[in-house]
Amino acid sequence: MSLSAVLDVRRPGFRLDAALEIAAGEVLALLGPNGAGKTTTVRALAGLDRLTAGHVTADGMVLEHVGHGVRLPPQRRPLGVVFQDDLLFPHLNALDNVAFGPWVQGAERRLARARAGAWLERLGLGGRTHARPRDLSGGEARRVSLARALVLDAPVLLLDEPLAALDAATVLAVRAELGRHLGAHAGATLLVTHDPADMLVLADRLVVLEGGRVVQQGNPAEVARAPRTQFVARLVGLNLHRGRADGSAVHLGGGVTLTVATAMAGDVLVAFAPAAVSLHHALPAGSSRDSWPARVVGLEPYGDTVRVSLDAPPAVRADVTLAAAHELQLRPDAPVEVAVDAAQVRAYPP
């Protein structure tokens, strides 16, 4: 089942204004900083928040259409929802939490429990079926809440940060299980996440939401190669700057000019990896054409390299080896000369 929505939700001080199309079998990852409207999107699709304008359609079936005065209540929408805070029913044990949906939808109690038990087993909770939510660890509670939404085989899935706040080992196991399930899922899936790993492993396409609006969308590889906002750039680990192109020279703020491989003209975005940035001893007699002076703002170990944050303009992050960091005597406030490898800089229209 596909999902198509034009969402306009207005509240004092906030407006969500986004259009989403998710094809049958597709996993759309919804990304964005806190307060971007991700959870509001899930709530609006689920029918928990009322649309101010717009519509939600699943496979041509109108779930809500403000103009036509149509609005199905949440319980009549063909959706499975995983909420950010698990929200397990505190008075029911793990098994009955999962069995609640099938039972409500008419399954015999014994059958509902059997289906619930099978799902808990699949998610590695076979031994915890009779535990109360307050006795479950964070990871266990999340898996129960996943099982509770997935057991219904709803044709459309809305997953709000299903892997957030899990410990590293649990994340891998649950992500793999979720990946298997989503791979076989014939309907549309909306996956709210802030984890680049989720979007690369689980998502077919990304939509980035900022301030209630879609600022970028595309497949994960496209988005990772050409981020359009600082949020996306940080997420995929790139430096991103605005500049004016004049042939192969791109002028950034602060009088800095980068040389890029492809000639362009006008306003452009330039993106480059921290590994494309090299640091050198500060030049005593001013900078060369392709480098500029900066001060170290912060240092942070990053695998076997050190990620160095440099002050503006233009503020960039650089990855240098431990040896280089030591040789350059990098420490906060240290002056350095910054250069960027032109071959690794991508420029594209904004």
Add this chain to the structure above:
Amino acid sequence: MSRLSPRGRPAGSGQRQRGPGRDRDRDVPLPLLVPALAAVAFLVLPLLALLVRAPWRRMPALLLDARVLDALLLSLWTATLAAAASLVLGVPLAWLLARTSFPGRGLVRALVTVPLVLPPVVGGIALLLVLGRTGLVGRWLEQWWGFSLPFTTAGVVVAETFVAMPFLVLAVEGALRGADRRNEEVAATLGASPWLAFRRVTLAIVAPGVLAGLVLAWARALGEFGATITFAGNLPGTTQTMPLAIYLRRSSDPDAALVLSLLLLAVSLTVLAGLRGRWAVGQR
């Protein structure tokens, strides 16, 4: 009562459970200790006096008096009906107050809790003005169905319900406000209608609060005096509940009044202890 309230355990009580010895070692400031002990004495001494001055030798004879038994049964019966009526009408009202917003909600909330602070006698008079033979509504009851509430057992239940229901409404509303309403939203996404979600999720979650409110309402109804005597009168066997019987015997036979008082005390303590034990077991 605090153990009966749904979120009755204050935030700090977890610490008390972990280190009971630590609290005992702590010095209690004198300005707190002295009034606290005075309060205990003030609340416990009257109960002790009841026990000390009770005519234990005449007790069996007094207890076996048929009129005593009538009054006791009438009290238990009417208090239970009043608690049930409070439950059936009060829980939906509490839900409305806690979960919806409508113009004048604050005013409604204030008005329905007025009986808490209203002198019960005044409540009785007010009930007469509405449900009495010539009352605003009572007139029509009388005319159309030949049915009149004052001075009947049903009138006792009405008077007790009027006084007791606000206790239940407040207890349940508090419990509902403490329960995450998103539980109802989750239930909806799982296919539950609002009514099913209310019964199977909300009500189950706030059950301890409902029970606390029910016990409060029942206890209040059992002890009801002013509204009952004003609205329902004092007819032995029909409207003379225990508190009325106790008060009226006080001049004619003080010993009997004492025995009735002890009996009422024993019955209500037994019921409360029973419910409390059951509730505590249910929680484990």
